[in-house]
Amino acid sequence: MKLVHTVTSALILFSSLAAQAAPATAITKKILSQGVPVQAYEKLVKFMDEFQGRSFNQDTYTCEGRDASSVKPCEEEKRTRSNKTVTLNSPTYVAIVDFGSPSSQRRFYLINLKTGDVNKYYVSHGLGSGSTDIPTKFSNIKDSKQTSLGMYLTGEVYQGHYGNTLRMYGLERSNDEAYNRDIVLHGAWYVGEDFINSTNERTGQKYGRLGVSWGCPAVSRAIADKIIPLLKGGSLIMHYHPTLMDEALSGKEVRVSQK
Template sequence: MKQAIYLIILIFCSLPHYASASTIQGPNKQHIQQQKNPDVLIQNVYEQAGLKGKLDYDVFKNGYNEYYNTKGRKKQLLTIIDYSKPSTEKRFFVIDLKNNLLLFHTYVTHGVNSGGVVAKHFSNIVNSRQTSLGTFLTDTTYFGGNGYSLRLNGLTKGKNDNARRRYIVVHGAPYATEDFIRRHGYLGRSWGCPALPKHLSKEIIDTIKHGSVIYARA
């Protein structure tokens, strides 16, 4: 009898053990949840980050899916630029997907040839001075004509893959402020770059640089 019990224990211990989703922590747990029920996970992030009333759920869902499918990302951060909103509204969102937090919510410009208060025209063409849509991966920083700036790699073929050739970068601008809106009735416009309020630009750039995802839509 003792030999039979010993044999059963030996067989059980030799079998491979598989952890359930509830016992897995960190990124692997999130990965399993994403595969099993992505809508539940996305809804949970949306609610915990307090995005309701600020960002349309379907816009966030599309942005999250772009983030999830982007190769080479190094940070659990997602920036969404919702160009369907007028420039007089805060339409730049930086979301921490690890802790489900909205880190930044501020103004962002569109290109001078994309439209007035609302961006209606978008381009991937060099010298078009229009905004590009699609998915970007942030890269390195530098100091240029617009001060501290962040290089972007456009990942959406035909829509923004000329970003480096067009010098489309994130930078601060004196015309990307509430004061400018009060004086002119609209936010200032760039040559296609997503320009931010200067008092926030460095902090935002330092947060999202080096491999985070930006999703721009209209």
């Protein structure tokens, strides 16, 4: 009777674990079926599994004349270097930005990890990464105006030049200068189909792409107001490129190879 009880208990446990695993598998399939890059999603999930609950020390700054808790940028001459700790927990929403795709495509994937729902938006890249449709250069270098690849943990919201603005903390060597470079998620007038279809006065041709930022992932103003409340305070945002992720960990500039 004891053996039967043990086997029965094992079967119940297996059934319970299978029931828990099935929804997760279904959600993953749902997410990937909506065009999310497979390799990017796998990297993000692996990072979460490895570092969930871990705290990351961040190189930050405080501003003269402001409360130490303020995260709004100030002029360089008013900054004092500081540091803070941020922790990766269990976010409901994460985002992947596929910088291997052109800005004229919706390459910002907002993912609900609990439901598998995915929303896709336009997002800019940095001027230093290229003023064409597809960025070709990336780095962690201050004043480069380049996009930095890697994993970011979202932080606080402040009112900036474009309205609601979301602080981002770089968690890897490829982007750990994000705070001091003021790499943030914000809205911008140059993001959206209106800009893509507008005419470049200098060339007389349609832009055919979004405008460029100073290194920040900028979305439209309306979308920023929609997604920043969902992503603030501990979500992950991954700046992804299909061929440069490992090389970017050097922190130096990396480029798309020209064939």
